[in-house]
Amino acid sequence: MKQEKFEPKLLAFVCNWCAYGAADLAGVSRLQYPANVRLLRVMCSATVSPHHILRAVQSGADGILVAG
Amino acid sequence: MTLTELESLSGEAGDFTVTLRQSPRYVDMSKCIGCGVCAEKCPKKVADAYNVGLAKRKAIYVQYSQTVPLKYAIDQDACIYFKKGTCKACEKHCPSGAIKLDDAEQLLTRRVGAVVLAAGFQPFNPKNLGGYGYGRYPGVVTSLEFERVLSASGPFGGHLVRPADKAEPKRIAWLQCVGSRDTKAGSHSYCSGVCCMYSIKQAVIAKEHAGDDLETAIFFMDMRTYGKDFDRYYEKARQSGVRFIRSRIHSLMQPDPETGQQKISYLDESGASHQEAFDLVVLSIGLEAPEGFRSLAEKLGVELDRHGFASAASFAPVASSRPGIYVCGALAGPKDIPYSVMEASAAAGAAASELSDQRFTLVQKKTYLPERNVAQEPPRIGVFICNCGTNIGGTIKVPEVAEYARSLPHVVHVEENLYTCSQDTQDRMSEIIAEKGLNRVVVAACSPRTHEPLFQETMNNASLNKYLFEMANIRNQDSWVHAQEPEVATEKAKDLVRMAVTKSALLAPLLEAELPVTQAALVIGGGAAGMTAALNLARQGYPVHLVEKQDVLGGAARRLLHTYKGEDVAGFLEGLAREVQADPKITVHLNTTIAGVQGFIGNFKTELQTNGSSQSIEHGVAVLATGAREYRPQEYLYGDHPAVMTQLELDELLRQNDKRLEEIDNVAFIQCVGSRDDNHPYCSKVCCTHSVKTALELKRRRPEANVMVLYRDLRTYGPREDLYQAAREQGVLFVRYAQQEKPVVASQDGRLNLSFVDPILGRPVAMNLDLLCLAAAIESHQDQQLAQMFRVPLDGDGWFLEAHQKLRPVDFANDGIFLCGMAHYPKPLEESLAQAQAAAARAAAILGKGNIKVSGLVSRIAEELCCGCQICVNVCPYQAISFHEGRQVALVNEALCKGCGACAAACPCEAPVLMGFNNRQLLAQIRSAL
Numbered sequence: 001m002k003q004e005k006f007e008p009k010l011l012a013f014v015c016n017w018c019a020y021g022a023a024d025l026a027g028v029s030r031l032q033y034p035a036n037v038r039l040l041r042v043m044c045s046a047t048v049s050p051h052h053i054l055r056a057v058q059s060g061a062d063g064i065l066v067a068g
Numbered sequence: 069m070t071l072t073e074l075e076s077l078s079g080e081a082g083d084f085t086v087t088l089r090q091s092p093r094y095v096d097m098s099k100c101i102g103c104g105v106c107a108e109k110c111p112k113k114v115a116d117a118y119n120v121g122l123a124k125r126k127a128i129y130v131q132y133s134q135t136v137p138l139k140y141a142i143d144q145d146a147c148i149y150f151k152k153g154t155c156k157a158c159e160k161h162c163p164s165g166a167i168k169l170d171d172a173e174q175l176l177t178r179r180v181g182a183v184v185l186a187a188g189f190q191p192f193n194p195k196n197l198g199g200y201g202y203g204r205y206p207g208v209v210t211s212l213e214f215e216r217v218l219s220a221s222g223p224f225g226g227h228l229v230r231p232a233d234k235a236e237p238k239r240i241a242w243l244q245c246v247g248s249r250d251t252k253a254g255s256h257s258y259c260s261g262v263c264c265m266y267s268i269k270q271a272v273i274a275k276e277h278a279g280d281d282l283e284t285a286i287f288f289m290d291m292r293t294y295g296k297d298f299d300r301y302y303e304k305a306r307q308s309g310v311r312f313i314r315s316r317i318h319s320l321m322q323p324d325p326e327t328g329q330q331k332i333s334y335l336d337e338s339g340a341s342h343q344e345a346f347d348l349v350v351l352s353i354g355l356e357a358p359e360g361f362r363s364l365a366e367k368l369g370v371e372l373d374r375h376g377f378a379s380a381a382s383f384a385p386v387a388s389s390r391p392g393i394y395v396c397g398a399l400a401g402p403k404d405i406p407y408s409v410m411e412a413s414a415a416a417g418a419a420a421s422e423l424s425d426q427r428f429t430l431v432q433k434k435t436y437l438p439e440r441n442v443a444q445e446p447p448r449i450g451v452f453i454c455n456c457g458t459n460i461g462g463t464i465k466v467p468e469v470a471e472y473a474r475s476l477p478h479v480v481h482v483e484e485n486l487y488t489c490s491q492d493t494q495d496r497m498s499e500i501i502a503e504k505g506l507n508r509v510v511v512a513a514c515s516p517r518t519h520e521p522l523f524q525e526t527m528n529n530a531s532l533n534k535y536l537f538e539m540a541n542i543r544n545q546d547s548w549v550h551a552q553e554p555e556v557a558t559e560k561a562k563d564l565v566r567m568a569v570t571k572s573a574l575l576a577p578l579l580e581a582e583l584p585v586t587q588a589a590l591v592i593g594g595g596a597a598g599m600t601a602a603l604n605l606a607r608q609g610y611p612v613h614l615v616e617k618q619d620v621l622g623g624a625a626r627r628l629l630h631t632y633k634g635e636d637v638a639g640f641l642e643g644l645a646r647e648v649q650a651d652p653k654i655t656v657h658l659n660t661t662i663a664g665v666q667g668f669i670g671n672f673k674t675e676l677q678t679n680g681s682s683q684s685i686e687h688g689v690a691v692l693a694t695g696a697r698e699y700r701p702q703e704y705l706y707g708d709h710p711a712v713m714t715q716l717e718l719d720e721l722l723r724q725n726d727k728r729l730e731e732i733d734n735v736a737f738i739q740c741v742g743s744r745d746d747n748h749p750y751c752s753k754v755c756c757t758h759s760v761k762t763a764l765e766l767k768r769r770r771p772e773a774n775v776m777v778l779y780r781d782l783r784t785y786g787p788r789e790d791l792y793q794a795a796r797e798q799g800v801l802f803v804r805y806a807q808q809e810k811p812v813v814a815s816q817d818g819r820l821n822l823s824f825v826d827p828i829l830g831r832p833v834a835m836n837l838d839l840l841c842l843a844a845a846i847e848s849h850q851d852q853q854l855a856q857m858f859r860v861p862l863d864g865d866g867w868f869l870e871a872h873q874k875l876r877p878v879d880f881a882n883d884g885i886f887l888c889g890m891a892h893y894p895k896p897l898e899e900s901l902a903q904a905q906a907a908a909a910r911a912a913a914i915l916g917k918g919n920i921k922v923s924g925l926v927s928r929i930a931e932e933l934c935c936g937c938q939i940c941v942n943v944c945p946y947q948a949i950s951f952h953e954g955r956q957v958a959l960v961n962e963a964l965c966k967g968c969g970a971c972a973a974a975c976p977c978e979a980p981v982l983m984g985f986n987n988r989q990l991l992a993q994i995r996s997a998l
Contacts, residue, residue: 027544047969
């Protein structure tokens with residue numbers, strides 16, 4: 001049986017004022033990182049509720065990051 | 069105006085004409101998109117001054133990645149084209165045609181009412197002091213170089229190495245006072261004021277980077293951690309293993325040729341000699357006036373102090389010697405960030421109060437068309453995908469992303485742009501919105517943090533609500549970070565566009581409420597800071613209520629004799645109080661306290677209590693200037709023996725020319741009485757300078773008297789060091805004591821007896837005293853009640869806690885309320901006055917607006933869903949939610965709401981809805997992301 005390499009799907013909730021800005025700066029600095037993560041901008045990490053996390057898991061996320 | 073220098077100035081305060089010399093950038097700022105292709109292609113490498121020469125940059129460059137504005141510039145001295153006439157690689161490769169090699173220097177003339185000098189400092193160059201081997205020994209670096217080594221954006225990515233050979237140091241030493249507190253030629257006699265704190269910070273961060281086995285030692289004379297929370301940081305550093313060795317290192321020996329290690333020989337406090345080897349030695353260099361400032365000052369007719377900094381009087385701390393010209397920051401003497409920021413606001417406020425009749429006369433107001441009502445329309449989404457030259461298009465297959473976007477629901481228009489942000493695309497976007505009847509717009513380009521306002525402006529111009537806009541960040545968070553993987557970057561771009569389109573279909577227009585601002589200020593505290601703030605606001609044209617709980621204006625400063633520069637405090641306070649009382653715009657409320665506060669920024673209503681009767685006033689802003697008090701010592705026979713007194717009590721004797729002072733032969737000062745101990749674990753900041761100043765005064769009046777100062781660390785920071793030096797020259801004795809071995813004071817047959825352990829002899833010494841002055845701590849009023857009324861925090865020591873200790877030193881997190889003077893932290897008079905001017909400037913900026921626009925991104929509570937549990941009231945960090953007892957529901961005050969969404973996340977019934985980020989939108993976006 002052919003084994004496919006596992007590629008996780010990650011979702012990151014990022015605060016507009018810090019983590020989102022840091023992700024922008026990573027771009028300006030041309031830091032390279034794997035493309036498995038999708039960033040979702042929120043105005044504050046306080047916006048993120050357990051519902052959002054559960055919805056992400058239900059939708060197939062293998063990992064979730066809340067950065068703020 | 070970057071790359072610009074002041075050439076000349078004429079005229080007078082209120083009407084200056086300045087000539088500015090603008091050097092050529094050789095890059096058209098309106099065309100440069102900051103993509104960096106030019107620097108990538110430029111063949112010429114030069115030392116990178118921003119990284120203190122530890123890294124290379126190109127001849128076309130930005131100083132660092134966060135540069136504002138993010139526009140490249142050509143370093144003419146390095147550029148090959150300017151030397152040899154050929155190359156032009158940048159011009160060839162620039163995707164937006166921004167290179168302008170024929171750019172020329174320009175002389176510009178401007179008319180201005182006031183000038184603020186904020187040219188900063190330059191770091192001391194230790195090459196002037198040969199003994200440290202800087203530039204010759206590979207293991208010796210300056211603190212600024214070390215700062216870049218530690219920085220994640222520095223030459224080594226934050227990896228802790230010795231720059232010369234990239235070896236990882238195991239032992240690092242910091243040598244304090246390099247170029248400071250040193251009367252040798254080539255050095256400076258003043259204290260640079262910031263080095264103790266930055267060295268501790270560097271040691272702590274170095275340990276964080278390299279692990280706990282990194283050995284760190286700081287060699288110092290006096291540890292000057294006198295700022296808010298600085299002593300706590302010092303203690304924490306000590307506990308985490310940073311060693312502090314009280315010994316000044318005057319020179320270094322040749323390094324070990326094998327290991328590059330530097331041996332340091334030093335004497336400890338008992339006089340024993342030691343030798344230790346370190347892999348890296350960091351010279352804690354001081355601050356000095358920038359090169360060229362002397363000639364600029366001459367041109368401007370601005371006086372300098374003896375150290376070359378701009379001089380300012382204590383009572384007008386940001387005014388230069390020439391009317392209309394203000395100074396702030398380290399140009400006016402070495403200082404740290406919070407105080408520089410404070411002075412910057414103060415200088416802006418001082419300039420504004422002189423020019424208040426001209427305010428807004430040069431402002432042009434923009435008008436917008438009415439917004440189209442799209443509420444009943446099905447979504448019609450337009451997607452604009454940017455190539456950003458080749459920044460996006462060079463990695464991501466933009467046509468493929470565009471094709472994909474066309475397949476998404478509700479999308480009726482997709483186009484690719486070379487630069488979506490260019491003006492012609494904006495015009496085109498407006499046309500397309502009208503032509504295709506778009507009611508939502510998605511731009512897939514760079515970051516909303518930099519470009520959202522630009523596109524929202526275009527939405528407004530096209531009669532659409534600006535909240536019907538969404539961005540997909542396919543540059544900073546895609547093409548730039550996955551440059552080697554075009555396939556996955558393209559797939560990610562599609563996902564990001566899909567997420568944005570999904571959310572945009574669910575967007576609704578949002579309202580930005582406008583609230584009027586009551587054009588009046590409340591200043592609480594009638595001391596030096598409060599009066600200064602009130603007067604400043606009144607001069608800017610705003611009515612002020614000045615509230616003082618006592619029956620007289622002046623506060624704690626009334627008990628001070630002189631500033632450290634020798635200026636008479638009483639005379640100044642009298643003049644200030646007279647001006648305040650004569651100002652028709654200021655209403656002084658004496659014997660008055662605050663009984664209650666309602667409202668929020670722009671709309672406060674405060675209940676004043678005066679001698680039992682109450683009065684309600686309305687105001688748009690509030691300034692808290694409630695001061696602090698001198699601690700009443702419990703130690704050293706204070707209160708039991710008449711010859712023991714505090715600094716303020718001794719000031720009073722000096723003011724009265726008390727007879728007792730004519731007969732004293734032996735005087736001692738004990739420092740840190742009630743400071744830096746378990747009860748007050750902070751430095752009171754003012755007492756060292758105060759004691760040294762008073763000791764000098766006693767010596768002046770009675771040179772034959774023996775005057776001794778017992779201290780733990782002598783903290784005459786900045787130019788106050790000159791006083792310390794003068795006191796030693798005058799024969800004042802300074803003796804250190806350790807916290808564990810405090811001096812002992814006893815009374816024998818009515819005579820005061822002092823005994824202490826001499827640190828050099830290591831033996832107890834006893835002497836009789838005629839007068840003992842205790843440098844008692846400054847303590848806060850612990851005013852919980854006032855803090856609660858204004859919903860602002862106090863820190864652990866009872867000082868009011870500002871919004872940000874470094875960057876917002878006079879603001880509270882709660883908008884419209886400001887802070888100044890000793891209510892913030894103990895500080896000398898000149899710093900209180902600067903802070904008061906800063907608070908007034910920040911407050912005036914709000915009053916000047918007339919009304920406040922509240923962001924549309926706020927929380928709304930659906931009353932029918934609210935169960936009245938009040939969880940949201942408790943979680944709201946801005947106290948924006950209140951509970952309506954009658955209707956049993958929670959209500960959001962939009963003016964206080966910052967749109968964090970904590971209420972929406974915490975509510976069990978999903979009653980709060982965060983506008984623009986509601987659950988429907990977020991959940992849809994989550995699903996579409998995966």
